[in-house]
Amino acid sequence: MRKRYLAIVPLIVGLFASFAWCESAEYSHLQLGDQYLEQGKLVKAISEYKEAIKKNPKDATACHNLGLAYYHSGETKQAIKYYKKALRIDPDNFSTYRKIGFAYDRLSKYKQAIKYYEKAVEIKPDDPMTYYNIGVAYGFLRQHKQAIKSYEKALEKDPNYASAYNNLGFSYTQLGRHEEAIKYYEKALQIDSLKDNAYYNIGFANSELNRHEEAIKYYEKALQVNPNYANAYYHLGAIYRESGQYQKAEKNDQIAKKLFKISDAPNMSLVTNFSERRSTLGLSILPPRGEGWCIVQSPYGGLNFAKLQDMDAHTYGCKIVIIPLDVDEKEVIFSSPNEFLQDFKKKEIDVDKKRFKDVESNYNLTSRFGAYCVEYQVKCRDVKYRDKDNTPLIMKMHGYCFIHPKDPKYRVEIEYSERGASEEFTPSFEKIGNKFIDDLIIEE
Numbered sequence: 114m115r116k117r118y119l120a121i122v123p124l125i126v127g128l129f130a131s132f133a134w135c136e137s138a139e140y141s142h143l144q145l146g147d148q149y150l151e152q153g154k155l156v157k158a159i160s161e162y163k164e165a166i167k168k169n170p171k172d173a174t175a176c177h178n179l180g181l182a183y184y185h186s187g188e189t190k191q192a193i194k195y196y197k198k199a200l201r202i203d204p205d206n207f208s209t210y211r212k213i214g215f216a217y218d219r220l221s222k223y224k225q226a227i228k229y230y231e232k233a234v235e236i237k238p239d240d241p242m243t244y245y246n247i248g249v250a251y252g253f254l255r256q257h258k259q260a261i262k263s264y265e266k267a268l269e270k271d272p273n274y275a276s277a278y279n280n281l282g283f284s285y286t287q288l289g290r291h292e293e294a295i296k297y298y299e300k301a302l303q304i305d306s307l308k309d310n311a312y313y314n315i316g317f318a319n320s321e322l323n324r325h326e327e328a329i330k331y332y333e334k335a336l337q338v339n340p341n342y343a344n345a346y347y348h349l350g351a352i353y354r355e356s357g358q359y360q361k362a363e364k365n366d367q368i369a370k371k372l373f374k375i376s377d378a379p380n381m382s383l384v385t386n387f388s389e390r391r392s393t394l395g396l397s398i399l400p401p402r403g404e405g406w407c408i409v410q411s412p413y414g415g416l417n418f419a420k421l422q423d424m425d426a427h428t429y430g431c432k433i434v435i436i437p438l439d440v441d442e443k444e445v446i447f448s449s450p451n452e453f454l455q456d457f458k459k460k461e462i463d464v465d466k467k468r469f470k471d472v473e474s475n476y477n478l479t480s481r482f483g484a485y486c487v488e489y490q491v492k493c494r495d496v497k498y499r500d501k502d503n504t505p506l507i508m509k510m511h512g513y514c515f516i517h518p519k520d521p522k523y524r525v526e527i528e529y530s531e532r533g534a535s536e537e538f539t540p541s542f543e544k545i546g547n548k549f550i551d552d553l554i555i556e557e
Contacts (some may be wrong), residue, residue: 116388118251122378125260127407129330135328142161142162143162143172143174143175143178144164144166145157145161146158146159146161146162146165146179146182147177150178150181150185151181151264155185156186158182159179159182159183159186161177162176162178162179162182163179163403163412165270167356171202172202173202173203173206174199175181176195176196176198176199177195177203177206177208177209177212178200178214179195180193180194180195180196180198180199180209180212182321183195184212184216189219189220192212192216193213193216193217195196196209196212196213196216198340199214205551206236206274207233207237207240207294208235210229210230210232210236210427211233211243213226213229214226214227214229214246215228215246217229218249218250219492220392221253221391221393221394221397221435222392223251223253223254223292224250224254224394226246226250226342227250227251228464230243230246230247230250234247235377240270240522241267241268241270241271241274241277243266244263244264244266244267244270244277245264245267245274245276245277245280246328247263247264247266248260248261248267248277248281249280250278251263252280252283252284252287254437255287255289255437256437257284257285257288260280260284261281261284264278264280264281265281268281271482273304274304275301275302275305275308275311277303277312278297278301278304279295279297279298279310279314280453282295282297282298282301282314282318283314285313285319286317286318286541288336291318291319291321291322292322293319294314294318295315295318295319298314298315298318299309299315300376300421302315303352304538307338307383308337308338309342310335312331312334312335313344313345313410314330314380315327315331316329316330316334316345316425317348317498319331325356328348328352329349329352331365332345332348332349332352333345333349341372343369343372344369344374346365346366346369347365347366347369349361349365350362350363350364350365350366350369351497354397354503355497357503359503369421370421383491384400384408385403385417386400387399390554391408391416392518392556393415393416393433393435393504394415394435395517395520395522395555395556396433396435396517396525396553396554396555396556397554398416398527398549398552398553398554399549399552401418401420401431401529401544401545401546401549402548403420405420406418406419406420415432415434415526416430416433417432417507418431419487426532427531427532427533428532428533429529429530429546430529430530430531430532431528431529431545432526432528432530433525433553434525434526435452435517435523435524435525435526436523436524436525437523438521438522438524443508450478450484450485450486452479453487454476454478454487455484457476457487457514457524458474458476459473468495468496468497469493469495469496470493470496471494472491472492472495473493474489474490474491474538475489475490475492476488476491477487477489479513481513481515481555482513482515482525483516483518485515485516486513486515486516487513487514487515488512488513489510489511490509490510490514491508491509491510492507492508492509492510493508494507494508495532498532502525506532506533506534507532507534507538508530508532509531509538510528510529510531511528511529511543512526512528512529513525513526513527513528513550514526518555519555519556527549528546528550529542529543529545529546529547529549529550530546531546
């Protein structure tokens with residue numbers, strides 16, 4: 114942070130005294146703002162920084178720190194406004210570029226985030242964290258090959274960057290290359306043996322490779338490091354149920370439910386403000402109504418909400434996901450809505466046939482979200498998840514897939530889903546799901 118040195122000379126009067134008083138007042142407001150920011154008193158910090166800016170509108174430090182205070186208070190758009198003001202005054206500030214990237218990440222505007230992270234890299238090309246952040250943003254955009262390149266850059270700068278190894282493994286997992294993924298997760302653990310999500314990720318990769326004993330071993334290691342890792346309990350329950358060990362499955366399910374409800378899982382946070390819109394790449398949505406909903410962190414560019422009911426393995430989901438329309442990095446262009454419909458049907462049909470049985474589906478073109486818009490309904494048996502009697506659970510989905518109204522290089526999927534035993538399904542959730550879709554708006 115910039116330092117100012119103010120000489121205090123007694124008995125100076127007139128214009129010089131007036132100038133010194135203004136300079137001192139500005140510095141005082143800046144100092145007070147910094148103190149309040151450190152103490153977490155964000156409202157007071159914002160007030161002091163604004164006063165400092167009134168005294169000197171060209172104070173880049175005050176603008177930057179006001180952006181930081183707004184960011185921590187959850188007012189992300191205001192944060193970006195003042196960060197950008199700071200950059201107009203000081204266009205070579207690495208930290209401000211990176212913080213704008215953080216802010217756009219929070220708004221799920223990952224393309225903008227990447228733009229500012231890349232500006233930061235131009236100023237400071239040896240900073241591994243910025244390359245790491247670029248990788249995370251590409252991961253949310255589901256551009257995993259680009260994410261891999263960014264994580265590799267981060268590791269060139271810092272070969273001991275455990276989180277970069279972990280996320281590199283995650284990108285390979287998303288590409289279905291589980292053996293390579295495990296190799297990078299293990300490197301993360303060599304550097305940081307307390308990295309619970311690396312143990313969990315190795316468990317998940319082994320589960321996908323049907324190596325269930327190995328999966329159990331690593332899920333349990335994740336729980337040794339973090340006893341509140343809800344997803345580890347959840348997947349342990351699924352493996353035990355699949356192998357017929359119903360008592361163990363029930364025990365892990367019950368722990369997972371409690372943890373999901375109190376939202377201690379690293380990838381979930383409880384929804385507390387149902388009136389606050391959540392934004393993702395130019396679209397925004399209200400959370401589904403009702404207690405017990407959690408926001409689930411996802412590797413994709415979207416918003417995922419989940420809720421576990423009291424009954425065994427009965428889950429609700431609402432999501433909006435933004436997916437790039439690219440094949441080998443070339444933009445896909447549809448000549449007609451019907452061609453878009455056929456392309457979507459191919460993607461939906463290409464599912465894990467070992468897991469999803471007796472798939473019933475219905476797809477229709479509609480104009481609800483534009484000319485290139487498909488309404489779909491899917492029902493199937495999910496044999497990976499079963500009830501106490503080892504009966505596969507029913508999965509129902511209803512949603513829309515359409516070309517992004519602001520950016521035609523993306524398609525959008527917005528849907529609600531329910532999984533459980535057939536007797537558990539209720540019409541009340543259908544109303545919640547439809548309201549979730551109705552609340553979608555296109556941001557200006």
